[in-house]
Amino acid sequence: MPARPDPSRRDWMRSGLGLLAAGAFGGPAAAMLPAAATLLVPGPAGGPLARIAHPLGEALARGASTAVRLNEMVLGGPDGVTAANRFATEGAPDGRTLLLLPGAAALARLVGDPRARYDAAGSLPVCAVQGTAVVVGRTGFAGAGASPRLGFAAPDMAGAAALLGLDLLGLHASPVIGLAGLAPEAALAQGLAEAVLLTGPDLPARLAAAGAQPWFTLEPAGARDPLLPAVPSVHDYALDGPLALRAALTAAAACARLQAALVLPALTPANLVAAWRSAAQRWVEDETRQGLAPGLRPLAGADAAPLVAALSPPPGATLAYREWLMKRLNWRPD
Known part of the structure; x- marks a missing residue:
């Protein structure tokens, strides 16, 4: 069998250009999902x-x-x-x-x-x-200096993000913990809390049933919830506190949403x-x-x-x- 000639420089270039073309035209769209x-x-x-x-x-x-x-x-x-x-x-x-x-x-x-x-x-x-994740109260938002009672299930649950938001806004909220077996809007209706965090589905009906007033959402800074376009985000206010704690609020808010x-x-x-x-x-x-x-x-x-x-x-x-x-x-x- 005659010996195969060594590839020339031109052959290597053709091979390389072919690989480059395959990469260019076989990008993300060329991937095949697994059968299972x-x-x-x-x-x-x-x-x-x-x-x-x-x-x-x-x-x-x-x-x-x-x-x-x-x-x-x-x-x-x-x-x-x-x-x-x-x-x-x-x-x-x-x-x-x-x-x-x-x-x-x-x-x-x-x-x-x-x-x-x-x-x-x-x-x-x-x-x-x-x-949607929105903090609501029995009455309108009072702003800095108020001391609302905020109800939520437990410190390791989403409601704690609402408490942190109130802290960074300068409100001296009193936590009411242990409402795990009670819907947040029910806690408002029964007078167990003056503010709660509402999350999850069917919020328009739940807000109407509770007669609650939205205070602020947990959306990112500058963003508005499409369901509540007139309600500001907590990040739209001037927050007071260490940068790390404000970053923690962003993370806890994302978990809630x-x-x-x-x-x-x-x-x-x-x-x-x-x-x-x-x-x-x-x-x-x-x-x-x-x-x-x-x-x-x-x-x-x-x-x-x-x-x-x-x-x-x-x-x-x-x-x-x-x-x-x-x-x-x-x-x-x-």
Whole structure:
């Protein structure tokens, strides 16, 4: 057999240009989703997150450019800590494992819950459901110097973010803790509290039923909740306090607003992220057209990215929040 001639410089250049062309034209859109993937869903089966997961999975399958079977695995309770921990230990950046992450799981990590091993930093959102988070009172907002009684379930729950916001506004709010078994608007109606944090679906009806007056939302600075466009964000006021504590408020507020985010592991290749986001666009369109419950809105992956990124503040802000919980509420995780 005659010897094969050594490749010339021109041959190498042709080969290199071919590879460059393949890279240029075979970018994110060229990625193929796996034939099967696992969606980790916080329990219980039939619970609020499972009810989001089922239509989401169906829409992803319809929106994918190739056939995809999404297997739902329901784990743990509604705070999402068990499902998030499984995702942290078993989720590889290969596009085959996704997590439906609730804000409560990120909040557990923020407050230092020893069960919470999953860090949302670097997680890549495919899509999300954001809700309204608004502090309301029995009467209008009195401003600095007032001392309202703020009711919420527990120091490690979303209501503590409202207390921190009031502190940074210069209000001397008195916490009323232990309302876990009572709807916040019921606490207002029964006179147990003068202000509460309302989150979740059906807020227009709940606000009307309670006769409550919105004070401020937990939206980012300069943003307005579409449901309450006339209500300012807490960040629109002049906040007084250390920068780290104000950053902690931003993180706790994001946890309160996030109902659920569909995320991929950090370091998942960009082309796979783009392919999953493209598939999720069908779900975003379906929910925009049909409508989630009032107060909830779907977010595409790029729109959800700032919200998911805000769940993981710098270490100094995390420490500041935990110290504030200890000094203000005499609380620390078990």
